[in-house]
Amino acid sequence: MTPSAVTTDLDFDRCYRAVQARDTRFDGQFFVCVSTTGIYCRPSCPAQTPRPHNVSFVLTGASAQQQGYRACRRCAPDAVPGSPRWNAGADTTSRAMRLIADGVIEREGVGGLADRLRYSPRHLTRVLTDHLGAGPLALARAHRATNARILIQCTTLPMSEIAFASGFASVRQFNDTVRDVFAMTPTQLRSARGAHRDITGTTGGITLRLAYRPPYRWAWMRWFLTSHAVAGVETVTDGPDWTFRRVLSLPHGTASVLVSPQADHVRITLRHLDMRDLGVAVNRIRRLLDLDADVAAAEEVLGSDPALGPLVVAAPGIRLPGSVDPAETIIRTMIGQQISVAAARVHLDNLVDALGEPTDWPDDQGRCFPTPASIAEHGRSVLRGPRRRIDSIVAVAAALADNRVEPHPGMTASDLYAQLVELPGIGPWTADIVAMRVTGDPDIALTHDLVVVHAMNELGIDRGAAEGWSPWRSYASMHLWRHRLAAAGA
Secondary structure, eight states: OOOOSOOTTOOHHHHHHHHHTTOGGGBTTBEEEETTTTEEEOTTOOSOOOOGGGEEEESOHHHHHHTTOEEOTTTOTTSSOOOTHHHHOOSHHHHHHHHHHTTHHHHHHHHHHHHHHTSOHHHHHHHHHHHHSSOHHHHHHHHHHHHHHHHHHHOOOOHHHHHHHTTOSSHHHHHHHHHHHHSSOHHHHHHTGGGOTTEEEETTEEEEEEOOOSOOOHHHHHHHHHHHOOTTTEEEOOSTTOOEEEEEEETTEEEEEEEEEOSSSEEEEEESOOGGGHHHHHHHHHHHHTTTOOHHHHHHHHTTSTTTHHHHHHSTTOOOOOOSOHHHHHHHHHHTTTSOHHHHHHHHHHHHHHHOOBOOOTTSOOBOOOOHHHHHHHHHHHOOSOHHHHHHHHHHHHHHHTTSSOOOTTSOHHHHHHHHHTSTTOOHHHHHHHHHHHHOOSOOOOTTOHHHHHHHHHTTOOGGGGGGGTTOHHHHHHHHHHHHHHHTTO
C-alpha cells in the first residue's frame, strides 16, 4: 500500500503532531493510515508512533477501507466520537454524512439520499468521492461494518440474522466486509469480544459506551432534559448517578433507551430494539446529547470575549440539546411558544396521554410521542389554549403528515428556517430553536429568545456583539441561557 493522496483539508504536520501526542481530542476528526502494517487507527492509538513517511491521513474510516486498510484491533477506530465537522458544516458532504449516519441509504438507497440533498446520484457520488475519498455506498458500508461488529460482539444472534440486521444485502456481502474491515471472520470477531470494552450484551438489551470529547457540562444537559421531560415518553431520575430514559420511534418500530452519563463516556442501554435500527438509534442519541461536538474549539473563541469569558469559565462543556425526531421537536417547540416551560409540559403531558401510542412492553411501560397524522386528526379535541394557536399546530402537523414539509438533519439550518417561517404560527424564535436542534448548527444566535435577551441586557452585551461569536453563536446562546436561568435559581 502507498500513502493516499486523499488528504484534502488535512494539514499533515498538524495531524502528525496529534498522533505523536496521542491526543484524544482528534479521535474521529481524522484517521491514520499506516502503509507498513496496512491498518488504520485513531490518532490516540497506543501503538508505537509510525514514521512520517509511512503514514497518511483521511477524513473517514470509509476512505481508509476503500484503500484496503483494515481497522486496528488495538484502538478500534470505529468506536470514537464522530467528526464535529459534519455538524458544523452546511456543505454537501457534511449534510450527506448526517443522513448516512441516520441510515438513509439502507432505507432509501443512494437515490433517496441524493433526492434529500437535491442532487443527482452521479453528482453526489462525485462530490463525496472528491472530498472524502469514498462515495455514498462506501460510506454506508463503513457504518454497516460498525453495526455488524456491535451485534457480533454483544449479542448471540446467528450471523445470518446479524447480516441483514446490519443492512447487508446478503450473508456473503456481510462476511466479505467483516473480513475486509477487521481482518477476521465474523466468528473470529465474536471470539475477540473481550478486546472491545465499548460494548456488552445483556439479557435486557444492548449496552454501549459512547465516547465524547471532554469537557461535558452534564448539569446543564440534565437540567434541560428534566425541565422538558414529557410524562410517558421521558423520565429523568434524581441523584448523582442520574439517568435519562425515553421511548424512541425508529424506522422499524419503537425502542427504549436508558442513558447513564459517566466520567469519560456515556453508557446507553437499548431495549425492545429491532436490530436494523441499531445504528439509527445510536446516531440519534449522539445528536440529542451533542456528543460529537468539539466544545474546546468553541470555548477557545467564546472564552476570549470579555463578557462571555467568565460564563465559559464558570460552566465549561455546555452542549446543544439536539433532536431525536424533527417532527416531534417542531410540535413541542410550537406548544412551548409564549408560555413557561412548566406550562408547556402540562400541555404536552395531556397530548401524549390522549394521543400517544402506548408501548406493548409489559416490563417497560411508556408512550410514543403522537405522530403528526394523529395530531392533525385529533389535535383540536385535545389541545387547549387560543383557537389560533391550536389551528396553527394542527395545520403544521398536517403539513408534516402529508410530507409537504420534510425536516431532516441533512438540511442546512437556513433552508430549514426558511421552510418553517412559511408555516402558520411559526415565527423567528421557533424557527431558530428548531433549526439549531434538528441540524446541530453551531452558529445560530438565539437573539429572539427572551431568556437570552435578558442575559445579554444584564451583562451589557449589545445584540451586534453576537456577530463576533461566529461560528459558535449557538454555544454562546446556551451559555447566556444557562447564566440567566442560574441567576434565577433554575
